[in-house]
Amino acid sequence: MRTPMNPKARRTTLALTAATGLAIAGLGLGTQTATAAVGSAHHKVTFTRSCAVPQHAGYLACNALRVTGGTTVRTRLAHPAAAPRSAAGRADGSVSGYGPADIQSAYNLASPAAANGAGETVAIVDAQDDPNAEADLAAYRSQFGLPACGSDNGCFSKVDENGGTNYPSPDSGWAGEISLDLDMVSATCPNCNILLVEANSASTEDLGTAVNQAVALGAKFVSNSYGGSESADEVSADSSYYDHPGVAITASAGDSAYGVEYPAASPYVTAVGGTSLTQDSSARGWSESVWGTSASEGTGSGCSAYEAKPSWQTDSGCGNRTVADVSAVADPATGVAVYDTYGASGWQVYGGTSASSPIIASVYALAGAPGANTTPAADAYAADPSALNDVTSGSNGDCGSYLCTAGPGYDGPTGLGTPNGTAAFSG
Template sequence: MRNTLSRAIHRAGLPLTAVAALAASALAFTPSAQAAQPAATARPVHTARACATPARAGEMACKALRVTSGTVHAARTATVTPDAATAATPSGYGPSDLLAAYGLTSAAASKGAGETIAIVDAYDDPNAAKDLASYRSYYGLPACTVANGCFKKVSQTGSTTSLPSADSGWAEEISLDLDMASALCPKCNILLVEAKSASMANLGKSVNEAVSLGAKFVSNSYGGSESSSDSSYDSSYFNHPGVAITVSAGDSGYGAEYPAASKYVTAVGGTALKKSSTTRGWTETVWSTSSTEGTGSGCSAYDAKQSWQKDTGCAKRTIADVSAVADPATGVAVYDSYGVTAGWYTFGGTSVASPVIAGVYALAGTPSAGSYPTSFPYAHTSALNDVTSGSNGSCGGSYLCTGKAGYDGPTGLGTPIGTTAFTG
């Protein structure tokens, strides 16, 4: 899907001559044109990771997976061809699909005004505001701009002018996160906090900055290996009572990651979300593409289990708590232009699921002072879609890597049915 020549030109520091023209043509299409596209012959989906694997301890990688080829079974069936020009219309789920799947259509129409969802990522996306405007305009969402006070971009120190260096991989993650926050809570304000690097220390400082600026909902779509430093990271960066902090569970299949393992956050696993003839109209299974690609889950080696988590297979913290769509084959539409041909891309990964759940928390309303919102779903298990099939790896068939009735590692307690499970 991504133009290989464009990537080469970008890396060489030369201009992308086709960007402006293709961006204009992408915006000229309307949703009615989307429906007119013919169905394509199904082909396996292939992906590319937006961010590089962490090179050292304490460094995080974003969890965005961009579809490069294959058939996306989403709002319309569309086949992505490798290295072809970017699609002029979306091939993944849009806001109306996600809201319908999770029983949130009415809530999104009436709630969220005055709430702020913070997106924490590394490095700068120079086109963040412009790409956000393109996504929201296409889907008919209210404008969310710097000028109208809805959108704000700052560094980890709160500066609006002294921003980190730009990075095209993390810019993909930023576009994905901003679009998903918009899709789930179109009336919410959005705060983007950009860390100066992908270290846990700088990302953690960005979480603190988001909270200090008033955000009650903070989405983190990144992760890395656990370490003995995690307990200090917990107390320094994630212990924010009264704030819902969501974190992607990981995209490499069975195995624990940090900061999803933090006892203070809502760890968000991933599902494959498909339309169906059921009463709900949708079905979900554990997302697993291969032995090396699927939602994360498992037992933390360092973080203690909170009192509300009752499973017995882990002596310490178990990942995940809840889940949402993440399978690239049932991926979401994202508009992106930095370092690529401007236009629509399809993304999966638990990078999708984290801002989706942050949006649900925002629709549910401001958490009470002193509360830990990660506990909320455990008090409302009947208000979640229980995901009971699929596996993300090998663990002897236990609930830690297999979808089961009730709680399981890959999907936690399940996916949203409205906002009840995310209310204190």
């Protein structure tokens, strides 16, 4: 059963620390290196953060990582002859990065029972405008043979944070994030409608206002691929922006290894960690480990400094809210294919927990609308363990406990595990 929540009326602005106080290692934009198992070999890739470091208090950064070099997995296009060429394109009709068939196979979403989502709307909340969002989405879906999803057939819509068309100024970094988010919803739930809500800025207030707008427009599934350092003010921000009973709200756990970000720390959201995803010869056909490349690169996790422990979370090594709840692919070295032309040249490969958050939001959509007055984040904790792929290897730091090291059952970096169908995401 889903857990009831008590709505709070107070609205306030979260005051996060300034960039100089962001205690998240590696949040800069410089190119970094990751190594992960791809097939039977190890491949080194370089990547860069898509969004700039916040320069003022109360601003957040997206958790998208764009691959800039190295060898990643490849996926076959449905219509290779028409594929636009880019650095990620291949002459053999494939592109680098996992595609929809891979995501659906890895997470057991391709069965008729799971491949629905028709009539459900997944909302994506990001900052700034991507002028090419609809066109790039159409290109991605066409190349992978997915149903058309545009404004003309009512499948795709884009609004500003107030629900209108006074879009914010464009930003190429956030445009990459937007393309990643839209493509991951498409890959995971091809029949879902998509609502893109663009916040006026990357401030907590604007992004939170966009979350509220998404819910006001009827979305029951809202993905947030951004975060920043915790602050004592976040508890009041919870009630202002993220306390929406009966709405599945997901948030990225972060890309800077062990440590907790907000809003992933909020007890009203499903905190989504990241894995390295590898195709293999097992019965499942896939294996996963914690995405943790170095002390400053990997999925976020840990024990919140400010948020009380929700009743449905029972791990004993953290008296407060523990991050994460569940997880999905996020390692740039086992990254996903994305199509982006605003500041980019078409096919790209992305990683980061910005990939895992919209994947999980879309799995919730496949499972169906949450019940009224419930906390969807609690669903996985009440589910049969077989409804999740338990991730038992890897770490994202040296904390000395399950908060940064995977093992059987719950752990911080991957939560309860990754989706094995949709059963763990319905009340």
